[in-house]
Amino acid sequence: MENKSLWTTNISPKIEKSLDKDIDVDVLIIGGGLTGISTAFYLKDSDMNIALIEQDKVGYGVSSRTTGKLTYLQELIYHKLEKNFNFKISKLYLDSQKEAIKLVVDNIKKYNIDCDLIKNDSYTFTNDENEISKFKLEENFFKKAKIEYSTTKNLPIEHPCKYALKVSDTYVFHPLKYILELKKICLDKGIMIYENTRALKLSKEDDFYICSTESAKIKAKKVVISCHYPFFVIPGFIPLKTHIEKSYVTASKVNQIEKFNAITNTYPIKSIRYHEDKNRYFIYAGNSHKLCDKLDRKCEYNKLEKEVKEKLNKQVKYIWTNQDIMTNDNLPLIGCIKKDDSNLLIGTGYNTWGMTNATIAGKILSDIILKNKNRYINLFNPNRPVSIDKIKNLVLNSYFNGKAYALTKFKKNYKWYKEKVRFETRNGKNLGIYIDNEGTEHIVRNLCPHMKCSLIFNEKDKTWDCPCHGSRFDIDGNVIEGPSVYSIKIDDKK
Numbered sequence: 001m002e003n004k005s006l007w008t009t010n011i012s013p014k015i016e017k018s019l020d021k022d023i024d025v026d027v028l029i030i031g032g033g034l035t036g037i038s039t040a041f042y043l044k045d046s047d048m049n050i051a052l053i054e055q056d057k058v059g060y061g062v063s064s065r066t067t068g069k070l071t072y073l074q075e076l077i078y079h080k081l082e083k084n085f086n087f088k089i090s091k092l093y094l095d096s097q098k099e100a101i102k103l104v105v106d107n108i109k110k111y112n113i114d115c116d117l118i119k120n121d122s123y124t125f126t127n128d129e130n131e132i133s134k135f136k137l138e139e140n141f142f143k144k145a146k147i148e149y150s151t152t153k154n155l156p157i158e159h160p161c162k163y164a165l166k167v168s169d170t171y172v173f174h175p176l177k178y179i180l181e182l183k184k185i186c187l188d189k190g191i192m193i194y195e196n197t198r199a200l201k202l203s204k205e206d207d208f209y210i211c212s213t214e215s216a217k218i219k220a221k222k223v224v225i226s227c228h229y230p231f232f233v234i235p236g237f238i239p240l241k242t243h244i245e246k247s248y249v250t251a252s253k254v255n256q257i258e259k260f261n262a263i264t265n266t267y268p269i270k271s272i273r274y275h276e277d278k279n280r281y282f283i284y285a286g287n288s289h290k291l292c293d294k295l296d297r298k299c300e301y302n303k304l305e306k307e308v309k310e311k312l313n314k315q316v317k318y319i320w321t322n323q324d325i326m327t328n329d330n331l332p333l334i335g336c337i338k339k340d341d342s343n344l345l346i347g348t349g350y351n352t353w354g355m356t357n358a359t360i361a362g363k364i365l366s367d368i369i370l371k372n373k374n375r376y377i378n379l380f381n382p383n384r385p386v387s388i389d390k391i392k393n394l395v396l397n398s399y400f401n402g403k404a405y406a407l408t409k410f411k412k413n414y415k416w417y418k419e420k421v422r423f424e425t426r427n428g429k430n431l432g433i434y435i436d437n438e439g440t441e442h443i444v445r446n447l448c449p450h451m452k453c454s455l456i457f458n459e460k461d462k463t464w465d466c467p468c469h470g471s472r473f474d475i476d477g478n479v480i481e482g483p484s485v486y487s488i489k490i491d492d493k494k
Contacts, residue, residue: 001319005318005320006281007068007175008060009318018195018196018197019053019213019218022219024220027049027224028051028211028220029051030224034362035347037058037182038359039362039365040052040191041186042363043370044191045189050191051191052191052193052194053193053218054193054194055197055198056196058179058193058195061228063354064179067283068283068355070100070170070171070355071101071167071353074263075269077351078145079137081330081331084330087144090141092379096356096357096379099360100355101170103359104171104355105117107178115177115178116276117172118173120171121168123166125163125262125263125265126164126265132162155272174275197215200212202223208220209222209344211223222343222344223345224365225348226365228348229470230346238333242349243290243326244325245324245352246288246321247289247322248285249283249320251283251317252282252284253315254282257282260273261274270286284312286304286307291467291470296416299416301319324351333348334347334348334357334361336383347364416459419435421433421435430445430446431443431446444464446488449484450484453468463480464477
């Protein structure tokens with residue numbers, strides 16, 4: 001079993017050079033996942049000077065750790081949105097997801113992109129009879145929205161199911177192959193792409209933004225923040241508008257595939273799909289939880305592996321995790337971060353449905369920059385009015401973030417660490433120490449530079465993880481995932 005994403009297997013893209021000199025551009029895109037590369041793609045035919053920077057390799061962040069579904073059947077979201085807002089808003093969100101699917105499929109066909117696209121059926125299902133009434137509410141929405149659907153009490157495979165909704169015009173694909181082809185198209189159109197280039201700071205000077213990286217500065221008229229979680233708190237106050245959910249994903253080799261994907265409507269989510277390239281795989285995700293809960297990450301890995309083996313009779317070939325930003329009102333945050341500034345934009349908070357929402361974000365953000373009309377701009381406006389769910393979840397998320405902060409401050413030496421991990425205070429600094437199999441101590445500062453949460457050690461991935469906002473660091477303290485942009489090495493002053 002390999003602790004890596006299936007999507008990164010047997011993929012060897014050409015790596016672009018890192019930025020090593022100051023540049024001036026019209027548009028700077030920070031983050032090379034599906035949001036960033038889609039934004040660049042939809043700007044490619046403009047006469048603007050465009051640069052995209054990515055802290056690692058384009059496509060290798062969160063976008064390479066999804067399940068790769070292109071579906072608008074997203075658990076039971078539509079009756080929730082209708083209740084929280086109204087039918088018009090819920091229907092508009094549905095339209096945005098269907099349009100995103102069409103955009104991807106059209107791009108694949110137009111540019112002959114080989115990314116293992118397969119049309120299949122989507123199911124949302126439950127094994128709890130008490131949940132069926134919620135499915136009936138979703139059906140009522142579908143009837144009003146004139147969406148063709150069917151119901152069943154069985155999935156195409158042997159799996160517990162008491163009730164399910166089914167739609168047919170959906171797809172699955174290989175997300176990283178798709179992103180890398182968009183990257184090539186952007187490069188051919190003259191868009192500058194710099195990899196292994198981390199944004200450290202963003203400041204405003206007159207009518208321009210200045211982005212500082214490790215080796216250079218970028219002066220830009222417009223900036224798009226598409227790095228999953230912004231590396232700043234102000235403006236935007238994203239920590240107050242969201243929380244992070246962690247999930248675990250497995251891929252097992254199988255002899256044949258089934259042309260369907262499925263997901264449960266309640267937590268912890270169970271997600272199913274198949275994938276076929278040179279081999280055939282059964283992809284199963286589960287054990288989803290708020291980032292601040294279930295801090296023994298190795299235990300959660302092991303539970304899912306055991307479930308796949310014992311209940312689904314499959315051997316796990318690949319296993320990995322993903323982190324999703326969940327918004328307070330179940331709608332993504334796409335558009336201008338500040339009401340009075342159309343030059344600083346963001347795309348984030350996709351509520352686990354990143355493939356469709358990142359795609360539509362790329363179209364919306366590019367349309368805002370190009371001053372084109374787009375019917376979804378107000379729907380996803382980061383400064384949209386307060387709703388009932390927004391207020392309720394603001395309180396809940398503040399509680400959970402506070403809980404995570406407090407837990408890591410007052411309790412560090414959890415029983416599952418045993419002798420491999422310990423925490424100490426030396427010279428007034430709180431340290432985390434991991435002892436590898438050769439007995440070497442790897443010492444880091446036990447403090448996330450983002451918002452000063454203490455860290456936990458992830459024994460499966462061998463990383464130091466922030467349970468508040470998702471920053472991750474390797475055993476020697478190098479930052480590997482934001483929002484933190486600084487390391488936690490003991491000689492780092494940040």
